[in-house]
Amino acid sequence: MPNSPTAIAQSILDGFDQYRRLFRDITEGARARFELAKWADIQSASTARINLYGEQVRHTAQWLKADAEESGILDSSRWPAIRLAYIDLINDRFDGELAETWYNSIFTRLHRYDQISDETMFVHSTRPSTRPPSRIALTRGFISDGSLEDLVRQIMQEYEFDVPWAQPVEDRALVVDKLRQGLPDWAQQDHGLTAELVQSVFYRNKGAYLIGRLLSQGEQWPFVLPLIHRENRGVLVDTLVTDEAEVSIIFSFTRSYFMVDTPVPGELVAFLKKLLPGKHIAELYTAIGFYRQGKSEFYRALIEHLDSTDDQFIMAPGVRGMVMSVFTLPGFNTVFKIIKDKFAPSKNVDRATVIEKYRLVKRHDRVGRMADTQEFADFRFPRSSFEPECLRELLEVAPTTVREEANDIILIRHCWTERRMTPLNIYLESAGEEQTRAALQDYGMAIKELAAANIFPGDMLLKNFGVTRHGRVVFYDYDEISYLTEVNFRKIPEAMYPEQEMASEPWYSVGPNDVFPEEFPVFLFADIKQRRLFSQLHGDLYEADYWKNLQEQIVAGKVLDVYPYRR
Numbered sequence: 001m002p003n004s005p006t007a008i009a010q011s012i013l014d015g016f017d018q019y020r021r022l023f024r025d026i027t028e029g030a031r032a033r034f035e036l037a038k039w040a041d042i043q044s045a046s047t048a049r050i051n052l053y054g055e056q057v058r059h060t061a062q063w064l065k066a067d068a069e070e071s072g073i074l075d076s077s078r079w080p081a082i083r084l085a086y087i088d089l090i091n092d093r094f095d096g097e098l099a100e101t102w103y104n105s106i107f108t109r110l111h112r113y114d115q116i117s118d119e120t121m122f123v124h125s126t127r128p129s130t131r132p133p134s135r136i137a138l139t140r141g142f143i144s145d146g147s148l149e150d151l152v153r154q155i156m157q158e159y160e161f162d163v164p165w166a167q168p169v170e171d172r173a174l175v176v177d178k179l180r181q182g183l184p185d186w187a188q189q190d191h192g193l194t195a196e197l198v199q200s201v202f203y204r205n206k207g208a209y210l211i212g213r214l215l216s217q218g219e220q221w222p223f224v225l226p227l228i229h230r231e232n233r234g235v236l237v238d239t240l241v242t243d244e245a246e247v248s249i250i251f252s253f254t255r256s257y258f259m260v261d262t263p264v265p266g267e268l269v270a271f272l273k274k275l276l277p278g279k280h281i282a283e284l285y286t287a288i289g290f291y292r293q294g295k296s297e298f299y300r301a302l303i304e305h306l307d308s309t310d311d312q313f314i315m316a317p318g319v320r321g322m323v324m325s326v327f328t329l330p331g332f333n334t335v336f337k338i339i340k341d342k343f344a345p346s347k348n349v350d351r352a353t354v355i356e357k358y359r360l361v362k363r364h365d366r367v368g369r370m371a372d373t374q375e376f377a378d379f380r381f382p383r384s385s386f387e388p389e390c391l392r393e394l395l396e397v398a399p400t401t402v403r404e405e406a407n408d409i410i411l412i413r414h415c416w417t418e419r420r421m422t423p424l425n426i427y428l429e430s431a432g433e434e435q436t437r438a439a440l441q442d443y444g445m446a447i448k449e450l451a452a453a454n455i456f457p458g459d460m461l462l463k464n465f466g467v468t469r470h471g472r473v474v475f476y477d478y479d480e481i482s483y484l485t486e487v488n489f490r491k492i493p494e495a496m497y498p499e500q501e502m503a504s505e506p507w508y509s510v511g512p513n514d515v516f517p518e519e520f521p522v523f524l525f526a527d528i529k530q531r532r533l534f535s536q537l538h539g540d541l542y543e544a545d546y547w548k549n550l551q552e553q554i555v556a557g558k559v560l561d562v563y564p565y566r567r
Contacts, residue, residue, distance in 0.1 A: 003071035012086060013086065013099065019052065022052055022056065027049070027262075029045060031161070031208075034206075037229055040557060049257075049289060050291070051363070060106055064106070094134050094265075095266075103121060136267075137199060138267050139199060140158065141195070141196050142154045143191075143193070145191050161208075161235050163235050164234045164235070171237035175237060178242070182242035183242070187217070187219065196213055196214075198260070198268065203259040204255070207228055207238070208235075211224050211272075213274065213275055222241065222276075224565075225240055225241075226241070241565050249564060250565055253419045254366050255366060256366055258289065260288055265285065265288070269281055272284045311385075313391075314390050315393060317423070318463060319425070323347055323354060324339060325398055334419065341398050341399060341400055349480070358375070360478075360481070361478050368562065369446045369449050369474055371421070373416040378413060379411070380411055380412075382409065421467055421476065423462070423465070423466055425463045437533060440530065440533055442472060443534070447538075452562055454484045454485060454554050455481055459479075485554055487513055489544040489551075490515070490544055491518065517541060517544050521534075
């Protein structure tokens with residue numbers, strides 16, 4: 001390999017182009033998988049695309065290292081020149097921000113984290129905040145001309161699939177009815193009412209989504225049309241979503257990533273930001289599959305927040321974990337989780353197992369009930385960024401992960417970040433009667449939807465679930481999760497004589513994967529009222545047969561339906 005800075009930069013960019021081609025190939029297969037109802041293939045493709053980035057970074061880094069002696073690529077002093085050459089190569093690209101993140105991944109693969117600087121890599125992006133729009137059309141427009149029926153007909157004709165619409169007349173009537181419910185009268189009568197939809201269809205799990213907005217006289221409303229494919233019937237409209245809060249849930253951090261053709265990622269993210277102004281661009285990049293870009297944008301937002309405020313890390317409110325220590329920034333909607341050096345005696349896991357559990361969640365379908373995480377290594381913060389009591393606790397429980405360095409720098413060698421939520425047990429302490437009922441109803445649905453996705457939470461205590469700003473209950477503690485099909489659900493055998501029931505030890509054998517759902521009520525609820533209410537709402541969770549039936553469906557290859565919106 002030639003060893004000039006430009007040649008090395010080109011080799012890095014060649015690796016990026018290979019990644020983008022493979023990413024695009026997996027993504028473009030989403031339409032065929034939807035049309036052919038290849039539900040199991042959809043899950044496999046999603047996992048493959050998540051794994052792709054790390055695989056291609058390793059491949060490119062190994063190729064560069066193979067010629068390291070001649071190229072001097074392991075000498076960090078060469079990288080400022082390589083970086084400048086790389087900037088020249090990506091200046092005119094429409095995915096330049098992704099190319100910068102790729103370069104960073106290659107650099108950190110080859111060098112120590114203490115060699116990171118804005119001279120060697122892209123700690124801050126060099127991409128201009130505003131760029132002239134590309135010539136690649138992102139959206140297409142449809143004008144009502146005073147007729148909602150005609151507007152919907154135009155849209156459905158434009159987005160036809162190789163599989164026919166199952167009931168186009170009924171679906172058009174459904175969408176029109178939803179528009180009349182969601183739009184003010186003046187907008188419905190506006191002859192210039194326009195629907196602006198992203199040209200590419202968004203695919204995720206068993207659904208396809210047409211996504212855009214409605215525009216009328218300076219006002220806008222989201223327009224999200226979820227489509228489903230019934231194998232023996234065709235494509236159906238499931239509903240229409242025009243409420244921003246509900247669209248935000250569809251793009252939630254608890255969902256799997258969409259597959260959508262994205263020639264100009266920044267333009268798509270900017271358009272989605274118009275629909276969802278409350279979401280950070282890091283979340284939007286992540287939602288469309290560029291989770292490493294989301295990670296870069298998150299890190300930049302974090303360091304900007306620390307530089308521009310006096311905010312300090314504090315321990316997160318709630319019951320202290322037995323495996324993880326959790327801290328947060330009050331003004332930054334994120335928690336940081338590190339693995340303790342020593343676990344509570346009741347925890348039969350080790351550090352490597354915990355790491356694998358968290359990575360499993362990244363790869364798995366989260367069905368809106370598990371918080372997405374970002375894994376980081378070698379965070380460095382000024383000591384002044386920590387509230388003293390927080391720092392003291394972190395240094396005490398995780399001294400191999402949290403270290404003090406010279407110049408009052410605190411090194412966090414390994415952590416995960418996660419969206420901050422209100423722990424369910426804390427939420428219920430101040431919840432009214434209706435709020436309690438709604439939260440416990442959603443808590444049970446969270447457990448059931450995780451089970452439908454072949455996930456058993458293991459430790460289902462209230463403290464391990466959180467309540468989002470939209471009131472949804474989400475699981476966030478992963479050190480005991482397992483696949484549902486790996487669990488042996490059993491009924492407690494009847495005692496042969498009364499003394500057995502009174503004994504301190506069970507009178508029956510218990511295997512390592514045995515779970516007895518009859519024990520859940522006492523285990524989950526100390527509050528008798530909550531226990532009784534949950535039994536009314538989700539008493540089937542206390543029956544071993546409920547869980548076994550789900551296992552049989554999963555083993556039979558059935559991919560159960562979980563919808564990210566009200567139907």
